[in-house]
Amino acid sequence: MMEQELKQINFAFIGFGNVGRAFARLLINRRRWLIKKYGVEWKITGIATNNHGTCIDARGLPVQKILRSWKAHSNLNNFHNGPSRNSHSDFIRQCGADVLFEMSILDLNGDPASTYIREALRAGLNVITTNKGPVATNFRQLSRLARQRDVQFLYEGTVMDGAPVFNLVRQNLPGTHIRSLRGILNSTTNYILTQMEQGTSFEAALDYVKKKGITEADPRLDLEGWDSAFKLSVLIQALMGGSVKPNDIERHSISEDIGRKVRAAVRRDRRLRLVARAYRQGGRVIGKVELQELEIFDPLAAIRGLSNILVLNTDTMRELAIIENNPSVEQTAFSLFSDLVSIL
Numbered sequence: 001m002m003e004q005e006l007k008q009i010n011f012a013f014i015g016f017g018n019v020g021r022a023f024a025r026l027l028i029n030r031r032r033w034l035i036k037k038y039g040v041e042w043k044i045t046g047i048a049t050n051n052h053g054t055c056i057d058a059r060g061l062p063v064q065k066i067l068r069s070w071k072a073h074s075n076l077n078n079f080h081n082g083p084s085r086n087s088h089s090d091f092i093r094q095c096g097a098d099v100l101f102e103m104s105i106l107d108l109n110g111d112p113a114s115t116y117i118r119e120a121l122r123a124g125l126n127v128i129t130t131n132k133g134p135v136a137t138n139f140r141q142l143s144r145l146a147r148q149r150d151v152q153f154l155y156e157g158t159v160m161d162g163a164p165v166f167n168l169v170r171q172n173l174p175g176t177h178i179r180s181l182r183g184i185l186n187s188t189t190n191y192i193l194t195q196m197e198q199g200t201s202f203e204a205a206l207d208y209v210k211k212k213g214i215t216e217a218d219p220r221l222d223l224e225g226w227d228s229a230f231k232l233s234v235l236i237q238a239l240m241g242g243s244v245k246p247n248d249i250e251r252h253s254i255s256e257d258i259g260r261k262v263r264a265a266v267r268r269d270r271r272l273r274l275v276a277r278a279y280r281q282g283g284r285v286i287g288k289v290e291l292q293e294l295e296i297f298d299p300l301a302a303i304r305g306l307s308n309i310l311v312l313n314t315d316t317m318r319e320l321a322i323i324e325n326n327p328s329v330e331q332t333a334f335s336l337f338s339d340l341v342s343i344l
């Protein structure tokens, strides 16, 4: 492809944690592929964080250099080259991006990420996020706003990382009605439950997932079933047309005393799993996150460690299962990449 035919596209990041940095590495790895396949050349013109500073440079930030020198105390302000910016609203207005990748942390109210996304959509930016907070709490409003502004609002990474869930239904299940769904959507609790089956303690299992960066910034959001409830809420709103918010979802938690139940299930040749499910009842959709003792031949019982599963019960394909085996942050980064490619 000739140089002059290349289309230039500018990206901005809100959040430069595990996911943001993994996504930046993936973009660098796929730079040639994007040029060859889509004639697209990209640059990152802005990165905003909470405590690691914020920078904008219309010429493109030196992202390789930023990644190479990244440390816990790195400060992105050192890379800023432009007018002063006092808030994230200023950042969104000034970052000069075509696509904003929103990768800040889960908050039960969905804020401030919902505000960032709203402001970006209003300013005519496409938005791609891995943050289930704003999607679950403001799904309809943000989707409508994106349609009104004729931009895209995509969120594949909010459920099962890069495994195609929303893109699969959108692109490959035309005219399909989803009757119900069930799955294991939270890696932290599934890792703890399945490690405890083998005699590992609750604390040791939790420690492992924390160290691996798998838990939410506040691990209570995993243990108390909130992460599963947020994902279930996104699934219900995006795939089943329901309006169930995370607070409407009945939730079970897991804590240290779960060991007794785990062992009792194993003795009965069953398995304890944290199951997220949604079903239709009298014209409404109901969502629940429950600890269930499953028969050993249930496909959900076979899901171990960090792995996830989602089983869709449809009127076209009957039951269709998506399994993601031992995901890491690279798979979350891939969700952003696959959403990006879908809008090129």
Ligand SMILES: NC(=O)c1ccc[n+]([C@@H]2O[C@H](COP(=O)([O-])OP(=O)(O)OC[C@H]3O[C@@H](n4cnc5c(N)ncnc54)[C@H](OP(=O)(O)O)[C@@H]3O)[C@@H](O)[C@H]2O)c1
Binding pocket: 014, 015, 016, 017, 018, 019, 020, 048, 049, 050, 051, 052, 053, 088, 103, 104, 105, 106, 112, 130, 131, 132, 157, 158, 161, 213, 214, 216, 217, 328, 329, 332
């Ligand atoms: N990790 C995974 O595998 C995974 C999988 C699926 C979905 N997700 C979702 O992806 C998002 C990012 O996850 P992560 O693992 O990258 O988290 P992380 O490592 O904790 O990084 C979060 C980033 O967001 C920034 N941030 C936090 N609060 C902010 C605020 N109020 N305004 C602007 N920036 C803010 C942080 O700033 P500082 O750098 O200054 O702290 C940090 O750069 C989360 O919503 C998570 O639920 C993650």
